[in-house]
Amino acid sequence: MRFRSARPDDAETIRQMVARIWEGHDYLLESIERRIAEGGVFIAELDGRVVGVTRLRRLADDEWWLEALRIDPDQWGRGLGRELHEFTMNELRNRGRGVARWATADTNRSVPFAADSGFRKILSMPFVHWPLNRLAPLGVRKVISPDADDGLEVTDLDEPGLLEYLLRGCLENYAGLFPREWVFPAATPERLRGLLAGRPILVRRGPRGFRAAAPLYSDDAEPSELYIAPLVGSTEAVDGTFVRALGRLARREYPGVDIWSHLPIQYLPAFLSAGCRRETGFNWIYAYELRLSP
Numbered sequence: 001m002r003f004r005s006a007r008p009d010d011a012e013t014i015r016q017m018v019a020r021i022w023e024g025h026d027y028l029l030e031s032i033e034r035r036i037a038e039g040g041v042f043i044a045e046l047d048g049r050v051v052g053v054t055r056l057r058r059l060a061d062d063e064w065w066l067e068a069l070r071i072d073p074d075q076w077g078r079g080l081g082r083e084l085h086e087f088t089m090n091e092l093r094n095r096g097r098g099v100a101r102w103a104t105a106d107t108n109r110s111v112p113f114a115a116d117s118g119f120r121k122i123l124s125m126p127f128v129h130w131p132l133n134r135l136a137p138l139g140v141r142k143v144i145s146p147d148a149d150d151g152l153e154v155t156d157l158d159e160p161g162l163l164e165y166l167l168r169g170c171l172e173n174y175a176g177l178f179p180r181e182w183v184f185p186a187a188t189p190e191r192l193r194g195l196l197a198g199r200p201i202l203v204r205r206g207p208r209g210f211r212a213a214a215p216l217y218s219d220d221a222e223p224s225e226l227y228i229a230p231l232v233g234s235t236e237a238v239d240g241t242f243v244r245a246l247g248r249l250a251r252r253e254y255p256g257v258d259i260w261s262h263l264p265i266q267y268l269p270a271f272l273s274a275g276c277r278r279e280t281g282f283n284w285i286y287a288y289e290l291r292l293s294p
């Protein structure tokens, strides 16, 4: 195989290739142009034909993210995926210092690449789909019932102490990382502010401060996707009432949009009771980390 940087005019070829993967549910269909323009996208060619794509994305000076590894389905199982991953790892070692991460579903054939190239698994989370717009009764009620005495409130990041509470929750629930779509960057105040400022955040308060918090946000570049992260709190505080209020909030703020998310496992029962489903094709999302030697 030969490897080269992707050009804008590769976008259509890549789109045609990835449309045949995961029954067309691939974020690259919507965003390959933007990713090529931002940089770090590579193409693999065999006999002059595009057979693969991958991306090495720089999140910060010392933070890297691997994404978008795809091989043409007609070519699977011939070692091309492993070769393309090894190419990406060489690019990373040539340029990188600091830390590299990536995430993949347990059903993907790329899982063995992680351990083989020195990555350590840092998170496992179930992948869920919450078809909010098909849950009829949720939309008509108020987000929080006026007579409820359960500490629920909708607020935002300006709330004193909330940013710190979410950061601490990232440390406890997400290995210190902030899950943003499939990207797990280090959780910092700047990043949380950048993504969550102005977004509604459902909180549950107790006598000694916050007991749970769940921000809702969508990536403005991919508005059909809506996420709940970083969701933090004790399992008692993130109960059915909390999750149903979150569903009503989501329907009010983002009508017509379903939620796709990965959740720390402890919250799954409350979400399942509110009509959320585990995705059978993508049961677990694994996130991996590799410390690069200087």
Ligand SMILES: CC(C)(COP(=O)(O)OP(=O)(O)OC[C@H]1O[C@@H](n2cnc3c(N)ncnc32)[C@H](O)[C@@H]1OP(=O)(O)O)[C@@H](O)C(=O)NCCC(=O)NCCS
Residues within 6 Å of the ligand: 021, 067, 068, 069, 070, 071, 072, 075, 076, 077, 078, 079, 080, 081, 082, 083, 103, 104, 105, 108, 109, 110, 112
């Ligand atoms: C993941 C992907 C890039 C791998 O490409 P590939 O060319 O099939 O990869 P390889 O031939 O190198 O095989 C990779 C692994 O798949 C597994 N595999 C190979 N043939 C298989 C088959 N017929 N059935 C099931 N698994 C198989 C093997 O475990 C192999 O690992 P090994 O080298 O340790 O034996 C490709 O399958 C793909 O595009 N999948 C859809 C997108 C995706 O999952 N991307 C990864 C997201 S991070």
